[in-house]
Amino acid sequence: xxxxxxxxxxxxxxxxxxxxxxxxxxxxxxxxxxxxxxxxxxxxxxxxxxxxxxxxxxxxxxxxxxxxxxxxxxxxxxxxxxxxxxxxxxxxxxxxxxxxxxxxxxxxxxxxxxxxxxxxxxxxxxxxxxxxxxxxxxxxxxxxxxxxxxxxxxxxxxxxxxxxxxx
Amino acid sequence: xxxxxxxxxxxxxxxxxxxxxxxxxxxxxxxxxxxxxxxxxxxxxxxxxxxxxxxxxxxxxxxxxxxxxxxxxxxxxxxxxxxxxxxxxxxxxxxxxxxxxxxxxxxxxxxxxxxxxxxxxxxxxxxxxxxxxxxxxxxxxxxxxxxxxxxxxxxxxxxxxxxxxxxxxxxxxxxxxxxxxxxxxxxxxxxxxxxxxxxxxxxxxxxxxxxxxxxxxxxxxxxxxxxxxxxxxxxxxxxxxxxxxxxxxxxxxxxxxxxxxxxxxxxxxxxxxxxxxxxxxxxxxxxxxxxxxxxxxxxxxxxxxxxxxxxxxxxxxxxxxxxxx
Numbered sequence: 500x501x502x503x504x505x506x507x508x509x510x511x512x513x514x515x516x517x518x519x520x521x522x523x524x525x526x527x528x529x530x531x532x533x534x535x536x537x538x539x540x541x542x543x544x545x546x547x548x549x550x551x552x553x554x555x556x557x558x559x560x561x562x563x564x565x566x567x568x569x570x571x572x573x574x575x576x577x578x579x580x581x582x583x584x585x586x587x588x589x590x591x592x593x594x595x596x597x598x599x600x601x602x603x604x605x606x607x608x609x610x611x612x613x614x615x616x617x618x619x620x621x622x623x624x625x626x627x628x629x630x631x632x633x634x635x636x637x638x639x640x641x642x643x644x645x646x647x648x649x650x651x652x653x654x655x656x657x658x659x660x661x662x663x664x665x666x
Numbered sequence: 667x668x669x670x671x672x673x674x675x676x677x678x679x680x681x682x683x684x685x686x687x688x689x690x691x692x693x694x695x696x697x698x699x700x701x702x703x704x705x706x707x708x709x710x711x712x713x714x715x716x717x718x719x720x721x722x723x724x725x726x727x728x729x730x731x732x733x734x735x736x737x738x739x740x741x742x743x744x745x746x747x748x749x750x751x752x753x754x755x756x757x758x759x760x761x762x763x764x765x766x767x768x769x770x771x772x773x774x775x776x777x778x779x780x781x782x783x784x785x786x787x788x789x790x791x792x793x794x795x796x797x798x799x800x801x802x803x804x805x806x807x808x809x810x811x812x813x814x815x816x817x818x819x820x821x822x823x824x825x826x827x828x829x830x831x832x833x834x835x836x837x838x839x840x841x842x843x844x845x846x847x848x849x850x851x852x853x854x855x856x857x858x859x860x861x862x863x864x865x866x867x868x869x870x871x872x873x874x875x876x877x878x879x880x881x882x883x884x885x886x887x888x889x890x891x892x893x894x895x896x897x898x899x900x901x902x903x904x905x906x907x908x909x910x911x912x913x914x915x916x917x918x919x920x921x922x923x924x925x926x927x928x929x930x931x932x933x934x935x936x937x938x939x940x941x942x943x944x945x946x947x948x949x950x951x952x953x954x955x956x957x958x959x960x961x962x963x964x965x966x967x968x969x970x971x972x973x974x975x976x977x978x979x980x981x982x983x984x985x986x987x988x989x990x991x
Contacts, residue, residue: 539675539705596677599946602975605892605915610874615862616704623705626943627675 500658502554502587511556511572518557518570525636526561526568532635537563539624543617549579552587563621581613581621588658596626597659667924668934669958670728670827671951674706674941679716681948683725686955690720691728691759692940693857698746699730700761700783701940702857710749717754726756730940732781733857734762734840744768751776759805760784761840761854766799780804782829783840783854789821796824803827805936807839808918811988812926819931826931831954832938833977834918834984835859836898844897848879860896867895884915891915891979899977915978920986921957921969927986946975 510518530536537544540563550559551573558577560569571577583590585608592598593609600622603609611618633651640647671687673679682690693699695707708716717727729750735743743765750758751773758776760766761783769778782805786792795801803825806815819826835842842859846852849864866877872888876895883900886892893899893915902911920927924935935958937950950972957968973979 541705543704596944599943599949599975601942601977602946605977605979606974607874607886607889607892610867610869612867612869615865615867619703619862620705622943623675623703627677629677 500586500588500660502552504554507555507587515570515572519568522559522568522570524639526566528639529630529632529635530566532638533628533630536628536630537566537624539627540617540620543614543620546580546614546617547578548618548621549577549582549613550590551577551582551584552590553584555587579613581611581615581618583609583611583618585609588655591632591655592659593622594625595630595632596628667928667932667958668827669951669954670934670936672832672937672940672942672947673716674701674703675944676708676712676716678940678942678944678947679708680719681944682951683720683723685948685951687725687951689726689728689756689934690716691730691936692716693730693732694746694749696742696746697736697855697857698733698743700732700781700853700857701730702733703941704862706941710753713750714753721754727754728757728759728779729755730759730781731765732759732761732783734783734854735764736855740764744772747773747776757803763795763799766795766801770799774800777802779827780824781840782807785838785840789818792818792822792824796822803934805829808834809838809985812923812930812986815927815932816930825933827934827936828920828927828932829918829938830920830924830927830935831950831972832917832942833894834913834916834938834982836912842898845878848881848897860894865895893978914980914982916980916982917976917978918984919969919972919976919981920983921954921965922962923983923986924958924965925962949975 545564548561556573558571560577560579589608593600633648637644637648668688670689670691671682673682673690673692679690693707695709720727731746747769757779759779759781761781769776778801780786780795780801785807786795786804787807787809792804801824805827808829840854845859849861851858851861853859860878864879868875874886876883878895883895898912899915901908904911939946953968953972957965960968973981
């Protein structure tokens, strides 16, 4: 499903440093749970990967070599070697290996431009890691971990119900 | 009949095993296999761990070493065979006659399967490979009708495996030079068809344009299902008309014909897709597993959903029910 405009709108006004801080913490948390996440990138480790959620006023650039994630506001195009564009929840589904990128490309839910070798490497690297955002990020919730995990899992299930994703 | 399932990563491998594969096939992370895509495939250590996982669940592992050796560098392929045997592969899938000879000479007890890439499509060719190298199974090229397969099965002494679902080539396996023509790299020699390094997508207004090397492959209007950037599935101008000169963007699906394939003498059904993600593997393997045990009337409903996973969101039975001779 697309992110409802009511949920997407606040991201247009929340200060970028706050969003950057939050997304970096999430990236580092996921990397802590999956230290081998970028192993399959090989020669493409140093590339910049852009993500453009079609239903958010933000763009993201991931640099695995540093590692770092940088958030910017639209309408700017991310300065990246390869760019993936699609609905926010589908991009998260791909991060978790819950969607088949080829099928989403065939259906035109996903658009990919730029360096195809590097984006294929990233796709395969992500696919081989069992990232589970509710589980991986809930570690930081301390005593609220079970609650956070359940709530995040529920949101994910709702968001992906009816989409061309599996697992 | 065995269900032979693809895996491009250890995660996909586990999904295939858990979803009910009888056999998982995979390859090393180098040019010895015909799916040599960036970030894909197995290190020796990963294969060892995957084979152990498969064995713990009663599943077999076949290792595809199905590209053609490059003169002067044969050692790369020989070592891949040695390692696959050492790690416990239940069979090696080979296309190059020289490599088959190596397997037969140095690993005579290793089960040898003839890859689809060997293009062994008639009785004489198959019996030669059985006699010369001890091949135990042939994976038939996707150029034969079911009656053709039945005729061949009656005259050969090895098992028959066929593709039933997934990507479909233009039926010249092991001999196609279209990718090589456009990029200098081919599945036969380098393990890559339309290598990602030569692929480019761009938006032109509302159209998605796919390019391979210096060639424009296709232009998809907004809303039209897209396909892979391969020359064989390209849309070109021929005699003043635009259309698919070789083949539409479409995938193979012959699950409607599994009774006919069984009666023809086929012992193993293969799913294409080592380059696909684990979500694809899990969905396709579990669906086909259910389909195999379902009665013929229930099968179409079971496999219908898989169209969404297919190239161009279309499927065909291809040459298995050839109507264009």
